[in-house]
Amino acid sequence: MKQPVKIVEVSLQPGDFHFGDADTRIRTLLGSCVAITMWHPTRRIGGMCHYMLPGSLPPSDRLDGRYADEAMDLFCRAAQRHHTRLQDYQIKLFGGGNMFPELSEKPSVAERNVAAAYQLMARYNLHLCAQDLGRNGYRTVIFDIASGHVWVRYQCLTG
Template sequence: MQKSIDPAEGIMTVKILPGEFYVTKDNERIETILGSCIAACVRDPIAGLGGMNHFMLPVDKKASGAGELSDANRYGNYAMENLVNALLSKGARRERLEFKLFGGGRIMASMTNIGWYNIGFAFDYIYTEGFKIVAQDIGDVYPRKVIYYPNSGRARVRRLNKMHNESLAAQENQYIHNIESKPVEGDVELF
């Protein structure tokens, strides 16, 4: 996670990578770049609190109910629970949470369609938990840059052109290879 002041807007910008999430009540923006990954932007509009996660794979099929935060968040089942729990612990109310979903693109025809599995997981999670989706930009063939302002709930999405696809696909493939070979350890409770 990188933090810096955006010169154009003059506010703190937090850049998150796959397997990370960030929650804030401050006047900040959170941004990430997505290919087949999903980012959920979640907000309690009354509490003025929100956050974003970025996950690469839908579920850890070998989950034993525990995972080190940074490693576990590579999977949607951990990333969603950890983001929601962090919001609730800072004062958000479950019944007021609003979700915006982004990503899940099939950025290379030769790649598996992991983006659709990610999208399916995200919708299943949100509907099973009784949350509401207020906006989305998912699927298709584009990588995306997402900028989210948790205080206001505003989200900006820029669909990136195809010249970025090959480098993003290579990064995603390397990330998948790395996370599949690394065990998930630690203390995270799923419920």
């Protein structure tokens, strides 16, 4: 009799990054932050980042997943470790919700985060498979690496 596979549940906090295999499910809660999921359909490996801001300050010795550009560098390193190319992954984007619609800051942090995600897709020549970005509210995101499916629960904020 075949033993059931034990699923490893990983919860990302803002600034976290995780890359795993088919035994992994990753979840996070997003407001103005953006999550990028990358899934390799043949190898059934992939990851998710939860970045808070579009770009990093002057670079440090260690990559920081709080920033979109450095989170993408973490994906690049993970793909290299697994002898894969970023272009072979299915990419999905989530988040960038306006958490304070009554404020008139333009562009908002959420809008800048969404713009950074699109810029990264273009810079790395990545094909975007799905997205759920913007609006007023927050999202719970669950990414199942075994199947590549991503479930999103959106909660609207009035305003």
